[in-house]
Amino acid sequence: MIGEAPWTSASAPRADANGRAARVRVRMPTADDIPRLVALINELAQDSGLLFINAVDPKTGASVLRDHLASIALSGTEAVFVADQGDALVALLTATRGAHEAKRGVVDIGIGVRQGERGRGIGGALLEAAEHWARSVGVHRLQLTVVTTNAPAIALYRKLGYVNEGVMHASAKLDGVYLDQYMMAKLLPG
Numbered sequence: 081m082i083g084e085a086p087w088t089s090a091s092a093p094r095a096d097a098n099g100r101a102a103r104v105r106v107r108m109p110t111a112d113d114i115p116r117l118v119a120l121i122n123e124l125a126q127d128s129g130l131l132f133i134n135a136v137d138p139k140t141g142a143s144v145l146r147d148h149l150a151s152i153a154l155s156g157t158e159a160v161f162v163a164d165q166g167d168a169l170v171a172l173l174t175a176t177r178g179a180h181e182a183k184r185g186v187v188d189i190g191i192g193v194r195q196g197e198r199g200r201g202i203g204g205a206l207l208e209a210a211e212h213w214a215r216s217v218g219v220h221r222l223q224l225t226v227v228t229t230n231a232p233a234i235a236l237y238r239k240l241g242y243v244n245e246g247v248m249h250a251s252a253k254l255d256g257v258y259l260d261q262y263m264m265a266k267l268l269p270g
């Protein structure tokens with residue numbers, strides 16, 4: 081969201097060996113974040129194959145992203161959360177509502193944490209932020225797909241109350257290999 085971030089996470093990611101947790105903050109991105117957001121997206125696209133995120137063009141990406149964030153701020157169809165750690169953004173979550181009225185109460189989640197920052201509670205804090213936002217806008221279901229071998233992600237989702245609703249066979253192709261994915265979801269009682 082462009083402008084003042086309206087919400088920040090109450091969750092506190094754990095410290096790493098250098099005690100950096102105190103500086104990690106989960107919030108919505110502002111216009112000032114856009115260059116760092118481009119860098120984060122491109123790093124995740126490079127390092128996190130299981131996230132299935134496309135890299136953005138380093139030349140045009142900033143303006144594309146600026147337009148996208150401005151448009152979702154107006155439409156309310158999507159929320160984006162970042163984790164910032166001083167000078168760098170270290171994690172990203174997108175929460176996308178269905179475009180059709182019938183699917184407005186359903187949100188698709190995508191999440192990625194920079195390789196060196198995983199296992200510190202940052203992913204959990206981002207998911208809590210997304211859930212907080214989802215409840216505030218009347219969303220009743222969070223859902224995602226996850227490759228069946230992605231143990232850290234599956235453990236994180238289970239810990240936060242997501243349940244496995246089934247398998248989508250051969251639903252993604254990575255490095256020439258078809259992969260199965262679980263459909264996982266969490267219902268948010270109204």
Ligand SMILES: CC(C)(COP(=O)(O)OP(=O)(O)OC[C@H]1O[C@@H](n2cnc3c(N)ncnc32)[C@H](O)[C@@H]1OP(=O)(O)O)[C@@H](O)C(=O)NCCC(=O)NCCS
Binds near residue numbers: 191193199225231233
């Ligand atoms: C999945 C991902 C977002 C998790 O983020 P994270 O910041 O590392 O997760 P957290 O530190 O918040 O972990 C929370 C819980 O998840 C589980 N978990 C996280 N990493 C784990 C691992 N390597 N092995 C087992 N469980 C793990 C644990 O239950 C953990 O709780 P605990 O620390 O109390 O034991 C991160 O690993 C990532 O970005 N992976 C690459 C991209 C990706 O796979 N995205 C998801 C696609 S569906």
